[in-house]
Amino acid sequence: xxxxxxxxxxxxxxxxxxxxxxxxxxxxxxxxxxxxxxxxxxxxxxxxxxxxxxxxxxxxxxxxxxxxxxxxxxxxxxxxxxxxxxxxxxxxxxxxxxxxxxxxxxxxxxxxxxxxxxxxxxxxxxxxxxxxxxxxxxxxxxxxxxxxxxxxxxxxxxxxxxxxxxxxxxxxxxxxxxxxxxxxxxxxxxxxxxxxxxxxxxxxxxxxxxxxxxxxxxxxxxxxxxxxxxxxxxxxxxxxxxxxxxxxxxxxxxxxxxxxxxxxxxxxxxxxxxxxxxxxxxxxxxxxxxxxxxxxxxxxxxxxxxxxxxxxxxxxxxxxxxxxxxxxxxxxxxxxxxxxxxxxxxxxxxxxxxxxxxxxxxxxxxxxxxxxxxxxxxxxxxxxxxxxxxxxxxxxxxxxxxxxxxxxxxxxxxxxxxxxxxxxxxxxxxxxxxxxxxxxxxxxxxxxxxxxxxxxxxxxxxxxxxxxxxxxxxxxxxxxxxxxxxxxxxxxxxxx
Amino acid sequence: xxxxxxxxxxxxxxxxxxxxxxxxxxxxxxxxxxxxxxxxxxxxxxxxxxxxxxxxxxxxxxxxxxxxxxxxxxxxxxxxxxxxxxxxxxxxxxxxxxxxxxxxxxxxxx
Numbered sequence: 001x002x003x004x005x006x007x008x009x010x011x012x013x014x015x016x017x018x019x020x021x022x023x024x025x026x027x028x029x030x031x032x033x034x035x036x037x038x039x040x041x042x043x044x045x046x047x048x049x050x051x052x053x054x055x056x057x058x059x060x061x062x063x064x065x066x067x068x069x070x071x072x073x074x075x076x077x078x079x080x081x082x083x084x085x086x087x088x089x090x091x092x093x094x095x096x097x098x099x100x101x102x103x104x105x106x107x108x109x110x111x112x113x114x115x116x117x118x119x120x121x122x123x124x125x126x127x128x129x130x131x132x133x134x135x136x137x138x139x140x141x142x143x144x145x146x147x148x149x150x151x152x153x154x155x156x157x158x159x160x161x162x163x164x165x166x167x168x169x170x171x172x173x174x175x176x177x178x179x180x181x182x183x184x185x186x187x188x189x190x191x192x193x194x195x196x197x198x199x200x201x202x203x204x205x206x207x208x209x210x211x212x213x214x215x216x217x218x219x220x221x222x223x224x225x226x227x228x229x230x231x232x233x234x235x236x237x238x239x240x241x242x243x244x245x246x247x248x249x250x251x252x253x254x255x256x257x258x259x260x261x262x263x264x265x266x267x268x269x270x271x272x273x274x275x276x277x278x279x280x281x282x283x284x285x286x287x288x289x290x291x292x293x294x295x296x297x298x299x300x301x302x303x304x305x306x307x308x309x310x311x312x313x314x315x316x317x318x319x320x321x322x323x324x325x326x327x328x329x330x331x332x333x334x335x336x337x338x339x340x341x342x343x344x345x346x347x348x349x350x351x352x353x354x355x356x357x358x359x360x361x362x363x364x365x366x367x368x369x370x371x372x373x374x375x376x377x378x379x380x381x382x383x384x385x386x387x388x389x390x391x392x393x394x395x396x397x398x399x400x401x402x403x404x405x406x407x408x409x410x411x412x413x414x415x416x417x418x419x420x421x422x423x424x425x426x427x428x429x430x431x432x433x434x435x436x437x438x439x440x441x442x443x444x445x446x447x448x449x450x451x452x453x454x455x456x457x458x459x460x461x462x463x464x465x466x467x468x469x470x471x472x473x474x475x476x477x478x479x480x481x482x483x484x485x486x487x488x489x490x491x492x493x494x495x496x
Numbered sequence: 497x498x499x500x501x502x503x504x505x506x507x508x509x510x511x512x513x514x515x516x517x518x519x520x521x522x523x524x525x526x527x528x529x530x531x532x533x534x535x536x537x538x539x540x541x542x543x544x545x546x547x548x549x550x551x552x553x554x555x556x557x558x559x560x561x562x563x564x565x566x567x568x569x570x571x572x573x574x575x576x577x578x579x580x581x582x583x584x585x586x587x588x589x590x591x592x593x594x595x596x597x598x599x600x601x602x603x604x605x606x
Contacts, residue, residue: 037566038571064559065559074572144549
């Protein structure tokens with residue numbers, strides 16, 4: 001079911017979509033699959049761009065995620081569907097992993113309902129649709145890591161030898177690191193808080209340090225071939241007193257770069273989650289079994305990670321993705337535990353629990369599934385994403401120009417789409433970030449100039465007045481005899 | 497049987513939605529994740545965990561090997577190499593006794 005829902009944005013329309021960094025994630029995979037060679041440094045057409053600053057021109061982090069997408073492109077023989085199926089399959093990991101963890105901790109029904117609810121988590125869907133794919137996948141592995149930690153700690157407290165779970169936890173941490181390093185922070189923090197909580201509760205250290213040797217060796221062995229991908233980017237950490245008030249705000253200090261709805265709990269999760277999560281947290285605190293402590297530790301890790309601005313680390317925007325992963329199961333577990341705290345016959349408790357599940361599923365469909373379906377089904381419609389005309393033009397550029405040729409792109413409607421035109425062409429492509437109302441002087445210093453009016457004509461049925469200057473400049477500066485490509489209101493001129 | 501059924505559903509769904517590309521990817525992930533799942537079950541891990549872990553683990557394994565080998569063999573060559581390694585692993589795993597069965601033999605009351 002999750003596979004069907006999350007692939008909705010490219011089921012009927014196979015053209016690439018996404019905002020933010022979607023085109024760059026796509027491009028790293030695409031460049032490797034097009035050339036059939038792995039890369040250590042960013043593709044040449046990113047030179048002179050800010051992407052080069054993050055890690056001295058090298059890939060920003062480990063190459064596994066993008067290589068995986070490249071392999072899907074190669075296997076499927078489809079440049080777009082292959083990559084997007086990889087992104088979708090890796091992004092829905094959280095649904096399977098939350099089922100595994102919650103089933104182990106609280107049983108089948110809480111696990112099934114939590115996983116069902118998370119299929120429609122707008123927070124996760126937003127990041128996936130915008131194109132921050134590696135992060136979504138890596139956060140999806142957190143529950144698998146916590147599952148291993150719980151099995152190890154619980155087994156240890158009961159006198160069982162469970163080293164295989166320590167080994168598996170080490171492998172999952174490496175997998176997270178290979179996918180996106182940020183989620184490793186949540187995994188370690190939640191596990192550390194859980195271990196401290198169990199030490200306090202059981203007055204016993206719930207791990208054998210000798211048993212940590214093999215997992216540490218495994219981590220080192222797996223990481224060694226990829227050591228050069230440890231980023232050189234550093235963060236200055238310093239106490240920021242002005243951030244103290246943010247500790248009393250659920251989301252800490254809002255960061256720029258995303259709409260205000262993102263910081264609205266109800267707009268993101270609907271009206272259902274907050275009251276149920278509060279019930280869940282209260283019941284977890286009251287009971288405090290090991291499984292309850294694990295959930296509370298994960299919640300504490302979420303709170304800490306979204307309030308790191310107090311030490312100058314402003315990454316709460318990304319860490320907020322964890323919110324649904326932790327609050328949804330807490331809400332479900334809490335509401336399903338209500339019958340067990342009311343004094344009534346066990347048969348009646350079972351009926352009550354079944355009734356709550358039925359009501360909850362209906363409420364999830366109304367408040368989460370329907371908005372999520374609309375969001376996914378309507379993601380990047382029409383000219384909001386690359387059109388067939390634009391894809392054809394970029395493929396012509398890719399196939400008919402030399403690698404050293406440079407392109408100047410004008411007319412494409414949005415900045416995100418201009419970025420997409422660059423990466424689909426596999427050529428160094430420059431452009432102005434704003435709407436092109438006239439020719440840029442720098443355009444004439446390139447090998448080719450591209451005039452793309454296709455979006456505007458598709459939207460308005462003709463060119464808007466503000467583009468009149470660009471059309472005039474095209475006729476003044478470009479000789480029709482140098483026209484190399486003209487199709488669907490996109491024209492490419494050879495310069496010089 | 498449940499595993500095979502699940503794999504068939506994924507292949508069918510991807511085939512309906514994305515045609516030949518979907519079917520090929522469905523078969524690839526079913527084979528790769530299936531191998532990891534069988535190996536994990538041999539070591540006594542529960543089905544659910546093995547299923548959730550199988551796909552990302554297989555992808556990280558393929559991409560790590562294909563990436564490193566790709567500098568010499570190209571990505572396609574690297575992918576073939578990682579698939580061969582996976583087949584060798586699964587063949588080796590098939591000769592291992594299943595950990596859960598071993599536990600039951602030790603403790604028949606389970």
